[in-house]
């Protein structure tokens with residue numbers, strides 16, 4: 001059986017473990033049949049863990065009259081029901097944990113924004129799970145050629161995107177110089193980038209676009225920076241966005257992928273070939289299914305990504321429906337890695353939208369607002385986008401004109417709604433009252449309208 005060392009064994013405190021650590025990336029170059037064999041061995045361990053430690057999964061297997069050892073082939077496993085986000089919420093907080101709390105070293109709460117029909121989802125990590133996540137991030141860094149010579153500027157909103165911390169950890173594990181610049185303005189970010197001679201920028205697509213526009217407004221180009229590459233998460237990276245950013249920064253721009261209920265980012269990432277995101281198939285079993293029938297789609301066709309954790313100790317998930325539509329590519333990659341790739345997420349199977357990397361479900365927003373004011377007639381979310389990325393959210397409310405404002409008068413009412421929304425969402429939004437007849441006609445996504453932001457208009 002293929003064996004891989006763990007980070008604890010390969011990294012020593014003075015950083016000299018780097019060369020040894022590099023060798024562990026050989027899992028990325030295994031022949032496909034060895035990858036499949038490794039997956040089936042690990043799936044067996046995961047099934048045992050789920051059966052003996054998680055009531056939810058044991059009941060499901062008992063109902064199917066299947067024991068973990070009955071699953072010898074991938075086809076056997078396809079008899080298992082899917083796990084959905086609703087299952088996770090239904091067992092909040094610790095119902096799906098496979099380890100006692102004393103073994104959990106980190107919790108991660110995932111809320112779909114406002115409302116959430118009651119319950120968020122909390123997942124847990126043991127020490128081993130944390131090391132695995134860090135290891136995956138190191139792999140994604142190394143597959144882009146980031147080394148201890150790099151200066152990595154990490155510009156994320158750490159409170160809104162918990163996965164941002166893993167960029168810090170990965171940079172430090174590699175021995176690169178970390179420059180966490182968090183949420184300071186684009187002008188200051190660019191100043192730091194020049195002063196520190198940062199070689200790698202890690203940020204969101206929306207903020208990267210804003211930085212490019214700021215740079216152009218200030219009258220300088222990417223050629224005057226020391227940057228080597230830009231890595232983006234957690235939103236999917238569209239080719240149009242990549243082109244705009246590469247023209248602005250004048251360096252290659254790469255995308256990453258993760259799932260909030262597992263690790264985000266860390267599940268997949270691009271290599272220098274930019275021909276899809278290599279999946280960590282040694283840690284996740286991948287299926288692509290038809291989003292309605294749940295049946296496997298023919299090779300090369302788009303479908304919903306379904307993932308099974310293969311080494312997670314604290315929170316094993318069997319056949320988890322990510323809601324992300326993508327295409328699996330198993331053809332050889334020019335970089336030589338044998339791990340399969342996915343395209344950036346083409347769309348969602350549900351109504352989830354994203355504003356500055358923060359996910360929201362419009363129906364949950366509606367439920368939340370109606371709980372604050374039962375006399376609302378209707379709502380619209382107006383999302384302003386730039387290069388297809390949600391930048392700003394405006395909420396339009398139409399309420400029954402015959403009913404008095406619950407907060408006394410119109411301006412008090414709006415102030416109160418704005419502050420409730422800000423608290424629930426974590427960032428401020430415009431909230432306006434309009435007549436029911438004047439609400440814009442909703443688009444393809446429930447009660448949501450998209451407006452395109454003209455380029456070069458982002459406020460500093």
Ligand SMILES: [Zn+2]
Pocket residue numbers: 271272273278333334335336337
């Ligand atoms: Zn590749």
